[in-house]
Amino acid sequence: MIEFRSVSYAFGDVPVLEDLSLEIGDGEFVLLAGANGSGKTTLLRHCNGLLEPDSGTVVVDGTPVADNVVAARSSVGMVFQHPRDQFVAATVGADVAFGPENLGLECDEIDRRVENALEAVNLAGRKAERIDALSGGEQSRVAIAGALAMEPSHLVLDEPFTGLDDPARRSVLERLESLSAAGTGVVLATHDLRDVFSLADRVVAMQAGQVVVDDAPTRALADLESLAIRIPETTRERC
Amino acid sequence: MIEFRSVSYAFGDVPVLEDLSLEIGDGEFVLLAGANGSGKTTLLRHCNGLLEPDSGTVVVDGTPVADNVVAARSSVGMVFQHPRDQFVAATVGADVAFGPENLGLECDEIDRRVENALEAVNLAGRKAERIDALSGGEQSRVAIAGALAMEPSHLVLDEPFTGLDDPARRSVLERLESLSAAGTGVVLATHDLRDVFSLADRVVAMQAGQVVVDDAPTRALADLESLAIRIPETTRERC
Amino acid sequence: MLTYEPDDTLAHRLDPRAKLAVQIGFATTALAHTTIPALAVLSLLTAGILYSTRVHLIRTLVAFRFALAILVIAPLIAALTLGPTWIDWADGQASLQASYRVVLILLVSAAYVRSTPIRHSRAAIQRTIPGKPGQLLGIGIALVFRFLPVIQRDITTIRDAMAARLGTERSALERASTLGIRSLARAFERADRLSLALQARCFAWNPTLPPLAFSRRDWGVLVFALALGLTAVL
């Protein structure tokens, strides 16, 4: 469980999050929507202590993030928008192993986790390949595998679909769906709600640093439209 | 008019464009679709001489690009695929003004263009902000404004919508629509055909470096689906 | 270009630390001797190392073409003398022999480069240099290797971005400074994002190090390297 308790945060003197409270349950699939600059990225970076609130607390699995950053970082895996900036090694296997190595695990355990993580993103057996030679969709999946190798209970993704063509997008989505089915919580910030809308348990929408919608997808529809957040056509017609 | 006459191009020994011919008329609104790696970006970079064909010619407004690169670059404005790739200055205003300055315009005219371009992307009044302190979507918009401010006779946009929220997307589209109505040619490469499909005069789809579809949007539908290019739901239902 | 190539030579199977020791031993003795007999022995040794590591001699010499210029230039400069006679052949020859050993040292290090993937070097550094500096240096090397092509591409892209908006119309100085400043700013942006990514994955001082085994064969090579180094005092 990830809990935000009255979190405020400002970049310098520009307030970005304002007294924000939110709970994300274990195994939940949550969509995070909101206009450009509404604070989605800033919010997500609080989940694992990359940013620290100016006031309020973020609690992961019962422990405030500030008290045990390692615990927060291993239970919340994070995938950023540009995969190219987050790889620390030149090959797939070496990159995915980076997280587990930092946790000080045994070599066998590291190998096991790397295999599992790559399998979960449908890249089993491609450990030795050079990351630069992979396609965009494959790179996104390697980035996800890097987070999964920490065996997190939540996976947080900040616009993971940018630049992906439809088959690649689907392949990433399918992976998220099966992870979610297997019990991993997924928090997904995106402007493009196609396909994901039907997968999600909840939609959280932000506006100017505050949560203004927090509801099941079908019930959130009207509110989202009033926020100028675009919902997929098929969904609208179905309701 | 932009003409590709039997253009071939290879990165090293990997052929990317193969004997490709294509004409884009003045004031036409053309969509460029195709899977990741099909060669869209490579094609677009030929329009203003950032890449030169290994064989064949690219002709802009009657003059081969190779003969007068400056002319080609003042008539073809370009938005790069990754907004961050495009910035040359530290603040919003300085970056958007970069192109007009190079055109040797008067200061007043430069200011007018900068204001006008920023308005089109919903960033009016944010000239003084540092680009690296903007959110992802805001950065994409600055990149678009930089090309708009050149007021070129053709606008080439390589996935300009990544990370844009819906109001910004609509605003940019409206501007493109009115530019196109006023005679500016627009070439738009994107994986997300929502809304643009109905605006376009033509859809060009690429596969493995060749143009495989080139038709009016409604007639291109079946072909696009067979290429795994996703067309907007509403379009499909309407037909 | 000189780079690691997967293969199955003896050198490929050795521990990087043993190979590093050989290079140091070789350099130590080569820097101490410039007599023709010594150079002959060193040449034979170099030939042996190159042959057993399957280093392509010509390609390697091409890779070091900048350094090779010294073979011509240094002796010429050394031979020039101010004053009568103007040319001192003995000086020139001494310098020629001194330059030649540098080429041998470069060739021996080419054998290391061809036979050692970066991740092995990284592991060796983390195991050899104790504490935090060793850890940062090891990861740092992996990062330099990973980001070199990324930054190279960034620089081309910035040049393209300027060209696309007719930056070519500006003065050379202005273009160079825009390119320089932007490249630097861009690299720092990447660094800041990388630092978030590292933290998100629990970047720690005490990670599990990639496995590396120092075998009997490596001990043998190490002894050889030591012996080689000791010949410096002969």
Next chain:
Amino acid sequence: MATDQQSVDLVEGDVVRSFARAALLAVLIGASAPVAIPIGPAPITLQVLFVFLAGLVLGPLWGSFSMVLYLAAGAVGVPVFAGMETGFGVLVGETGGYLWSYPIAAGLIGLFVHRGTDLRDPAEQPLILVVIALLAGLVVIYGIGVSYMAQVLRLDLWEALLVGMIPFIPGDLLKLAAAIAIVKSGRLNVAN
């Protein structure tokens, strides 16, 4: 698992950030490697510009770390030395002295400009101080570079100066001016 986590000793956030910047600066100097004009035993390169920037922007500690990282990466096979050369051999070859001087010069420049390990904004330091610091760095580079070259190639001191220093002075002074212009431009986000 819980005990595992207790023992994980995270690298502090500000260290990670400085480290990442040092690594990327090492990448940048490496990326400048293809620009090498051979004019003698040592080529004309851009390296000195980045040595200046390392000291100015990263300070004495991370500036010299960045340069050590550059040397280490080059030694183990990343093609970052002048003309994209690589290998331990280059470090003991005729230009090795210049290379070894980079960490020292960057550290020295950093010490002058930041007067300690707490970083200050180099743009706000007195110009004269910055110029002296960079000149001192350059003296260190020439001093170590030229004397090592003389040693390895068996050149007399004046011969070594003739090929190892004099031809580079105008270019290196330009790089000095460029480094100052870059930090003064305010376009780098150097604030911490």
